[in-house]
Amino acid sequence: METPPDGIDLAQLIQWIKGATGDTDSDIARRIGAAPSTVNAWVHRLRGTGRGPKRETLRALAHAYNLPEDRVFAAAGRKTPGPLTPDQEAELLRYFRDLTEEQQQAKLVEMRALAQHNRASD
Known part of the structure; x- marks a missing residue:
């Protein structure tokens, strides 16, 4: 095609x-x-x-x-997500686990906001 x-x-x-x-x-x-x-x-x-x-x-x-x-x-009015290999995913999880609970919550808020921004169609 x-x-x-x-x-x-x-x-x-x-x-x-x-x-x-x-x-x-x-x-x-x-x-x-x-x-x-x-x-x-x-x-x-x-x-x-x-x-x-x-x-x-x-x-x-x-x-x-x-x-x-x-x-x-x-x-679709969206940005193409970057690739994420299994090794990168495991590395991100290792870093996340080393954060305090407050830092983890802050990172989750930040990542949600970035993902929502990337999904915005306008």
Whole structure:
């Protein structure tokens, strides 16, 4: 599959996928492990109670259609999360465990705020 055009939103990306593959909303949903209503909401630019598609769902969409993750995340108005190897995850956990309870709480607040900022679609 070719690469989708730059600067398109998620609704346009889904339409592009459908045009390139002949897949329906239900086909796309099945391939990425989402509900058809979720994909339909993306197509119609409807917002639910959440903050947009989950990171795992966007990665599944990229993987299912062999698309660059950065294009899929950009279409959803999200920044592409950095890679995290198992060694890095273990290292982060080791550092976290060395913090005081108050420091752990402060880091959690900071990480939540950063993650929420990255999920913001505006």
